[in-house]
Amino acid sequence: PLISYVLTHIGLITPDFLRTYRKYAYVAILFVAAVITPSPDWMSQTIVALPLIILYEISIRISVRVEKNIKKRDAEF
Numbered sequence: 001p002l003i004s005y006v007l008t009h010i011g012l013i014t015p016d017f018l019r020t021y022r023k024y025a026y027v028a029i030l031f032v033a034a035v036i037t038p039s040p041d042w043m044s045q046t047i048v049a050l051p052l053i054i055l056y057e058i059s060i061r062i063s064v065r066v067e068k069n070i071k072k073r074d075a076e077f
Helices: 002-009 015-020 022-036 042-076
Strands: none
Touching (some): 002 042, 015 022, 015 042, 022 042
C-alpha cells in the first residue's frame, strides 16, 4: 500500500490501472504463494495468498483516495 501511495502520488499508476490488471496480480500472488510455501497443500498457499490479496485491494483503495485528493487540490488552484 505504501508503494502504491507513492506511485499514485507521482502519477505512475492509477486506480483504473490497478483494477484493469487485478486478475494478473491475483495470478502473480498465487504463483508467489505457491513458490514460497514449504508444503504443496492448498491450505498453506491460501494462508499466504489471502493477506497479499487483501493488501492489493487496500492498495487500490489508497490509490483511489490519493487520486481524489490530487483532483481536489488541482481544482482549488
